[in-house]
Amino acid sequence: MCQECGCSKPGPYKIDGRPTEPHTHSHTHADGTVHTHSHDEHDHAHGHHHHDHGHDHPHQVLNLNTGILNANDRAAEQNRGAFKALNLLVLNVVSSPGAGKTALLTKTLNELKGRLRAGVIVGDLATDNDAARLRTTGAPVVQIATGTLCHLEAGMVAEAMKQLDLRALDLLIIENVGNLVCPASFDLGEAVRVVVHSVTEGEDKPLKYPPMFHSADVVIVTKTDMAAVAGFDRELALKNIRQASPRAKIFELSARSGDGVAAWCDFLVALKTGAATAG
Amino acid sequence: MQAALETAGEKTRAAGATQIHRLTLRVGALSGVVPAALRFAFDALKGESPAATAELEIENVPAVGWCAGCAAEFDVAEINYECPRCHQPSGELRRGREMDLASLEIS
Numbered sequence: 001m002c003q004e005c006g007c008s009k010p011g012p013y014k015i016d017g018r019p020t021e022p023h024t025h026s027h028t029h030a031d032g033t034v035h036t037h038s039h040d041e042h043d044h045a046h047g048h049h050h051h052d053h054g055h056d057h058p059h060q061v062l063n064l065n066t067g068i069l070n071a072n073d074r075a076a077e078q079n080r081g082a083f084k085a086l087n088l089l090v091l092n093v094v095s096s097p098g099a100g101k102t103a104l105l106t107k108t109l110n111e112l113k114g115r116l117r118a119g120v121i122v123g124d125l126a127t128d129n130d131a132a133r134l135r136t137t138g139a140p141v142v143q144i145a146t147g148t149l150c151h152l153e154a155g156m157v158a159e160a161m162k163q164l165d166l167r168a169l170d171l172l173i174i175e176n177v178g179n180l181v182c183p184a185s186f187d188l189g190e191a192v193r194v195v196v197h198s199v200t201e202g203e204d205k206p207l208k209y210p211p212m213f214h215s216a217d218v219v220i221v222t223k224t225d226m227a228a229v230a231g232f233d234r235e236l237a238l239k240n241i242r243q244a245s246p247r248a249k250i251f252e253l254s255a256r257s258g259d260g261v262a263a264w265c266d267f268l269v270a271l272k273t274g275a276a277t278a279g
Numbered sequence: 280m281q282a283a284l285e286t287a288g289e290k291t292r293a294a295g296a297t298q299i300h301r302l303t304l305r306v307g308a309l310s311g312v313v314p315a316a317l318r319f320a321f322d323a324l325k326g327e328s329p330a331a332t333a334e335l336e337i338e339n340v341p342a343v344g345w346c347a348g349c350a351a352e353f354d355v356a357e358i359n360y361e362c363p364r365c366h367q368p369s370g371e372l373r374r375g376r377e378m379d380l381a382s383l384e385i386s
Contacts, residue, residue: 059300062290062383068283068304069378185311185378210358211311214370246360247370 072186075154079161079189083172089116089272090172092188094212095196096205097178100222100255102130104196105173107255109137111265116272117168121160122175123152130175140164151182154189170272180205184212192271192278195248197241198223199232206237206244213244217278218251220264225254249278280320283380284328291329291385299330301384307377308342309355329385342375 067073083090095101102122109118122130123144131143142163144156157174166172174190176183195216197205200223206213213219219241227234234252241250251267253260270276283304291299302321306312314337321335342355346362346369353362355375360368 059384059386060294060296062294062385064286064290064380064382065305066286066380067378068286068380070286071282181311207358211309211376214309214358214360214372242368243360244358245370246368 069185072154075158076187076189079154079158080191081189082158082161082166083189083191086166086169088166088169088172089192089268090174090188090190091192091194091268092174092176092183092190093194093196094176094180094183095178095198096180096201099178099196099198099201101175101178101196102133103255104220104222104253105175106133106137107258107261108173108265108268109134109139111261112171112268113138115265115269116170118171118173119164119166119169120173120175121152121157121164123156123177125149125177134175140169146177150177150179151186152176152188153186157188171268180209180212184209184215192217194218194220195245196220196222197237199227199237200230202230203233203237203240206240210244213241213248216245216248218267219245219248221250221252223254223256224252224259225257280317280324284321284324284330286380287383288329290380290383294385296385297329299328299333299383299385301334301336301382302330303336303338303381303383305338305340305377305379305381307340307375309372309375310378312378314339338381340374340377343373344369345371345373347371 093101093105105120109120112118119140120134121142121144122134123146124130125147126145128143128145131141134141142160144152144160146152146156152174161172164172174188193216195213195218197219199221221237221241223230238250241248249267251260251264253264255261267276271278283302287299287302291297304317306314306317317337318335325331325333343352344355344360344362345352346365346367348367349362349364351362351364352373353364355372360370362369
């Protein structure tokens with residue numbers, strides 16, 4: 001289980017459009033009084049008061065209003081400051097598993113040779129297979145094996161980047177763990193968040209994973225060479241992406257055939273030189 | 280949830296208390312976390328913490344967008360980021376990304 005977000009369990013879910021049973025909670029006080037009550041997610045006023053039972057300890061209410069992920073956000077801001085000081089363009093690339101992040105990045109690194117000096121930090125639960133593929137380009141690559149964690153965190157990136165000579169780079173690409181849910185919540189300090197969506201995933205991914213798509217600065221539709229075979233409805237997919245990612249720039253390309261890769265790489269060079277902005 | 284419990288434990292100790300009776304989280308519709316997953320994680324992790332017997336409350340925050348053109352907020356319903364007045368899409372969210380520890384009831 002992901003201990004940050006508990007993401008291996010479903011949320012308030014529906015079966016055939018109907019909500020499932022509400023939760024039941026038990027709550028034991030220090031004096032042994034046990035309350036059990038049920039309520040759905042939207043019912044906060046469930047009429048449960050401690051002071052009916054004559055407690056001998058005073059309860060105190062602390063109003064905190066602090067972000068749970070403050071620690072990650074602080075680490076991300078530190079990363080962002082370091083990247084800015086180094087004048088380093090940083091991408092956080094996210095997608096479902098198998099959407100083609102590594103193939104896209106391998107192609108991108110090869111195309112950018114002589115234009116931008118790029119390095120990669122790649123996250124997976126296990127193996128360094130992706131790092132090995134990316135190293136074929138000659139770019140410096142650091143693999144983070146997250147163990148059981150389904151996303152990269154800013155602190156992991158801060159550790160991994162010590163393995164790279166950042167002063168010798170123009171562009172740092174962070175390939176996140178393949179997952180469209182949890183990485184949305186974890187800022188890594190990147191300037192540009194890139195969501196990769198392959199034509200073989202159909203048209204409705206943007207509507208199924210709203211937080212991730214909403215956070216996108218760039219959405220790349222990949223494997224366009226397979227669109228006809230996959231029965232991909234391009235217009236519908238673009239409409240859904242524009243709905244879920246109103247800020248994002250959209251690129252369509254195929255890492256295999258090379259179609260559209262030049263426009264993407266030109267955009268990265270323009271971002272680096274300040275001739276273009278993201279988001 | 281681990282981070283929430285750690286923060287809650289620190290705040291409780293700092294206030295000179297030992298036990299958390301109620302822990303209230305505020306979770307935005309576009310935060311990327313689902314309340315039931317938080318409950319599952321809370322039940323799995325609370326055991327050794329001051330929140331071992333605490334009740335978990337989750338306040339849901341609907342997503343609210345901001346239209347710069349109209350200088351007005353609008354409700355983001357069903358992943359529709361279009362301003363209902365001028366029909367321009369807006370990527371700017373005013374609320375809905377919260378993942379906050381709102382309050383603790385302790386003794």
